[in-house]
Amino acid sequence: MTTLDQLKNTFFDECSEALQQIEGGLTDIRQGNGSDDTINAVFRSVHSVKGGAGIFGFDSLVGFAHVFETVLDAMRDGTLAPSPDIVDVLLPANDVLTDLISMSRAGEAIPADYGHESRAALERLLGKTEGDDHDGGDPAPADFEGLDFMPVMADQMDDMAGGPADGKQTYRIAFQPQPEMLRRGSEPLSIIRELQKLGTLTLTAETGKIPPLNEIEHDRPYVTWTGTLATEASREQIEEIFEFVAECEVEIALDQPVAPEPAPMPVAFAAPPAAEPPVASLPVHQAPSVAPVAPTPSIEPAEAAARPAVQKAAATTMRVEVEKIDRVVNMVGELVIAQAMLGQIVHNLPEDTSSRLTQILDEVIHHTRELKDSVMSMRAQAIGAVFQRMPRLVRELATKTGKKVQLEMHGENTEVDRSIIERLGDPLTHIIRNSIDHGIESPAARAAAGKNEEGTICLSAEHRGGRIVVEVRDDGGGIDPDRVLKKAREKGLVSPDAVLTEDEINNLIFMPGFSTAETISDISGRGVGMDVVRRNIQDVGGRITIKSERGRGMTLQLALPLTLAVMDGMVIKVSHETYVLPMSAIVECLRPSRSDIHNLVGGRGLLQLRGNLVPVVHLSDLLDMGVDNSESDERVVIIADAGDGTRLGIIVDELLGHQQVVVKSMEESYGAVPGVAGATILGNGRVALILDVEKLSELAVTQSYSFTGGRSRASEPALAS
Amino acid sequence: MPIAAALKVLVVDDQNSVRQMTRITLEQIGVRHIHEAENGVQAMDTASTQPLDLIISDYNMPEMDGMELLRSVRGHPAARRIPFILVTGRGDRELVVKAAQAGANNYVVKPFTADILKTKIEQVVGRLS
Numbered sequence: 001m002t003t004l005d006q007l008k009n010t011f012f013d014e015c016s017e018a019l020q021q022i023e024g025g026l027t028d029i030r031q032g033n034g035s036d037d038t039i040n041a042v043f044r045s046v047h048s049v050k051g052g053a054g055i056f057g058f059d060s061l062v063g064f065a066h067v068f069e070t071v072l073d074a075m076r077d078g079t080l081a082p083s084p085d086i087v088d089v090l091l092p093a094n095d096v097l098t099d100l101i102s103m104s105r106a107g108e109a110i111p112a113d114y115g116h117e118s119r120a121a122l123e124r125l126l127g128k129t130e131g132d133d134h135d136g137g138d139p140a141p142a143d144f145e146g147l148d149f150m151p152v153m154a155d156q157m158d159d160m161a162g163g164p165a166d167g168k169q170t171y172r173i174a175f176q177p178q179p180e181m182l183r184r185g186s187e188p189l190s191i192i193r194e195l196q197k198l199g200t201l202t203l204t205a206e207t208g209k210i211p212p213l214n215e216i217e218h219d220r221p222y223v224t225w226t227g228t229l230a231t232e233a234s235r236e237q238i239e240e241i242f243e244f245v246a247e248c249e250v251e252i253a254l255d256q257p258v259a260p261e262p263a264p265m266p267v268a269f270a271a272p273p274a275a276e277p278p279v280a281s282l283p284v285h286q287a288p289s290v291a292p293v294a295p296t297p298s299i300e301p302a303e304a305a306a307r308p309a310v311q312k313a314a315a316t317t318m319r320v321e322v323e324k325i326d327r328v329v330n331m332v333g334e335l336v337i338a339q340a341m342l343g344q345i346v347h348n349l350p351e352d353t354s355s356r357l358t359q360i361l362d363e364v365i366h367h368t369r370e371l372k373d374s375v376m377s378m379r380a381q382a383i384g385a386v387f388q389r390m391p392r393l394v395r396e397l398a399t400k401t402g403k404k405v406q407l408e409m410h411g412e413n414t415e416v417d418r419s420i421i422e423r424l425g426d427p428l429t430h431i432i433r434n435s436i437d438h439g440i441e442s443p444a445a446r447a448a449a450g451k452n453e454e455g456t457i458c459l460s461a462e463h464r465g466g467r468i469v470v471e472v473r474d475d476g477g478g479i480d481p482d483r484v485l486k487k488a489r490e491k492g493l494v495s496p497d498a499v500l501t502e503d504e505i506n507n508l509i510f511m512p513g514f515s516t517a518e519t520i521s522d523i524s525g526r527g528v529g530m531d532v533v534r535r536n537i538q539d540v541g542g543r544i545t546i547k548s549e550r551g552r553g554m555t556l557q558l559a560l561p562l563t564l565a566v567m568d569g570m571v572i573k574v575s576h577e578t579y580v581l582p583m584s585a586i587v588e589c590l591r592p593s594r595s596d597i598h599n600l601v602g603g604r605g606l607l608q609l610r611g612n613l614v615p616v617v618h619l620s621d622l623l624d625m626g627v628d629n630s631e632s633d634e635r636v637v638i639i640a641d642a643g644d645g646t647r648l649g650i651i652v653d654e655l656l657g658h659q660q661v662v663v664k665s666m667e668e669s670y671g672a673v674p675g676v677a678g679a680t681i682l683g684n685g686r687v688a689l690i691l692d693v694e695k696l697s698e699l700a701v702t703q704s705y706s707f708t709g710g711r712s713r714a715s716e717p718a719l720a721s
Numbered sequence: 722m723p724i725a726a727a728l729k730v731l732v733v734d735d736q737n738s739v740r741q742m743t744r745i746t747l748e749q750i751g752v753r754h755i756h757e758a759e760n761g762v763q764a765m766d767t768a769s770t771q772p773l774d775l776i777i778s779d780y781n782m783p784e785m786d787g788m789e790l791l792r793s794v795r796g797h798p799a800a801r802r803i804p805f806i807l808v809t810g811r812g813d814r815e816l817v818v819k820a821a822q823a824g825a826n827n828y829v830v831k832p833f834t835a836d837i838l839k840t841k842i843e844q845v846v847g848r849l850s
Contacts, residue, residue, distance in 0.1 A: 003741075003745070007738050007741050007742060007745075008738070010737050010738040010741065011736070011738035011739075014736050014737065014738055041783070044781055044782075044783060047781045047810065048735070048736050048781065050810070051736070051739060051779075051781065051810060051831050051832075052736055052738050052739055054831055054832035055738075055739055055742050055831060055832040056738070056742075057832075169798075169799075232772065232799060233770075234769070234770045234799075236770065237770070319737070
């Protein structure tokens with residue numbers, strides 16, 4: 001990739017940010033939340049797109065952005081009052097701009113009249129008629145006629161800002177080399193030479209402390225230096241010179257003029273006292289220059305004090321390559337593993353040696369956790385990045401289908417790991433397509449049903465119980481169970497005599513090969529069904545649930561993990577095997593008495609838990625480990641949440657402890673194994689499988705359905721290694 | 722005659738891509754010492770601490786725009802003598818007039834070629850060699 005290509009990429013990335021700004025700003029203005037700043041920010045974003053596009057030669061983009069920008073400029077200076085009507089022209093204009101940018105990025109040829117309508121609408125706002133010559137398309141004039149600048153040379157500019165100063169300031173500098181300085185090989189002369197480079201230096205050697213000759217130690221400096229430095233350099237630059245010689249006492253002060261320097265013994269640039277102890281006459285290498293009279297403007301200290309605050313504000317964000325952050329994430333992962341190994345070793349030490357170590361290790365664990373959280377938060381992005389695309393989608397689809405749809409969004413600032421954000425766009429798009437295509441009814445049908453003609457889709461995101469929950473709710477017709485069931489039977493997805501609950505019917509839409517649309521529309525009929533959506537969500541460790549109320553709408557809920565790289569896990573033991581259960585799925589752990597468990601056939605049972613019955617199952621049974629569980633006395637039950645609110649009690653032999661684990665994917669090597677979410681490396685260096693509670697819960701259900709009296713379930717994968 | 726390779730130039734633009742393009746253009750002219758700042762505050766910091774021969778600043782920037790930067794530069798004792806070229810968009814004639822009044826030494830309209838930029842720079846610092 002050439003540099004130019006890279007720069008173009010950078011430009012297009014900047015464009016994406018600008019587009020988000022524009023969309024967000026316009027939405028705010030439309031809802032009446034816009035201020036002058038909002039319009040300014042939108043204007044600036046469009047202007048940036050235009051400027052960059054000009055530089056990189058995307059002329060169609062420049063032309064359109066120019067008209068767009070002109071309208072915004074008119075809004076900025078008050079010629080055009082921001083009204084919803086205007087915003088309704090600007091929003092589609094932003095869509096066109098988005099298209100032009102993506103076409104430019106893809107290197108596609110842009111039809112000459114692309115976005116013509118939008119452009120015409122913009123021009124109408126400006127009171128132009130369509131035939132008008134728009135200056136946007138003209139080649140850029142490089143000069144404004146009749147404007148001439150004087151060729152101002154730097155040294156002619158003194159009178160421009162007024163004031164006599166020549167830009168130099170005088171600093172008073174005093175430094176005293178410490179005894180260690182010479183012994184460590186630093187020498188004062190080099191400091192003096194460096195200072196001299198900055199400006200006019202006048203130094204005086206204080207020789208009063210030089211002892212009699214016979215008491216002189218050759219590696220001790222006895223001379224202290226004071227003087228002035230007239231320079232354009234900043235204090236920081238002066239301090240830098242002294243930075244490398246720690247063994248030196250330095251005072252640097254901005255001087256009120258002390259001119260001409262009363263120099264009792266102006267010995268400048270003397271040889272280092274080390275090489276020639278100061279008994280020798282101090283040789284003068286250069287005539288001392290007179291410190292220039294440089295009155296220091298009094299604003300300087302105030303300005304210097306004000307600057308750090310401003311600087312702080314400017315340094316709040318910076319761009320870092322994702323790759324670099326990913327590298328840190330990986331290293332944190334390795335650190336977590338190494339730490340676990342260390343923990344194991346410490347654990348096995350005799351207590352008198354281990355107690356102090358444990359204490360320190362706890363601290364390390366604490367810091368690692370914080371490090372992990374910080375790095376993860378760096379990778380996190382506001383989910384708004386995905387949500388931003390949706391208003392446009394809704395507008396387009398509403399126009400196409402002739403329906404009236406309003407989109408509400410909540411929780412755009414909820415932060416989610418980048419890797420999840422990247423894979424959330426397609427499923428969400430598809431769900432919203434479906435909602436508008438199949439869910440929201442036509443205005444007439446809605447009116448007939450006594451609903452508001454305008455349908456509402458509500459898109460929201462929030463943190464809930466260690467997960468991100470994204471919800472798409474519409475107030476459309478909901479799922480028609482009869483139609484779904486009929487369709488499923490026709491397609492042979494359900495046997496004709498099966499009796500299904502409404503919930504089960506609703507979930508049929510996730511079956512591969514299911515599509516209820518009578519005619520395949522160009523909106524949702526793209527050959528991608530809800531099964532793909534579900535798979536996408538499951539691929540990132542999420543779950544999708546559906547709630548539908550006939551005639552009143554439906555809700556699709558996506559529960560996503562916060563991150564994919566490191567998670568909190570409970571290390572458990574069953575028979576000789578060690579597994580990890582995600583902490584996020586664990587509700588509680590308990591050791592029930594025998595009488596609390598009502599045994600059913602096949603090692604299954606029901607646990608009486610605070611008045612409720614929770615199904616319990618031996619993990620060894622579930623994983624088909626072939627262990628005899630008949631003497632299940634000292635067992636621990638982990639109450640797990642399968643994600644949809646259903647509880648499952650999992651019986652294990654032992655809880656080994658809570659630990660952060662690094663998730664290593666096994667799919668590449670072994671494909672997806674039901675019930676296994678991944679693997680991790682434990683402190684003892686051994687590999688443990690991370691279990692997928694949701695899948696286990698499904699296994700528990702299907703296994704009990706297919707239970708035939710023995711423990712022969714050949715169809716289920718054997719997970720015990 | 723100033724030597725291009727010895728010129729110390731500060732490029733100010735909030736858009737990284739544009740900044741880099743300006744850098745490349747300057748390098749084509751032969752400029753070797755190029756500082757960058759992505760906003761007025763950073764620019765002021767550089768201008769007040771580094772020896773500079775020229776500032777080329779975009780106008781359209783968040784927080785502190787090019788005009789505000791120009792005024793701060795002209796008001797700063799250590800930076801006020803640094804020549805200043807304002808980068809503007811098309812049709813910003815009024816702005817250029819204002820910039821001239823505020824002490825800008827020249828302007829250049831985006832997008833610009835290396836030749837245009839060189840001419841503008843030479844008008845300010847003298848013919849480059």
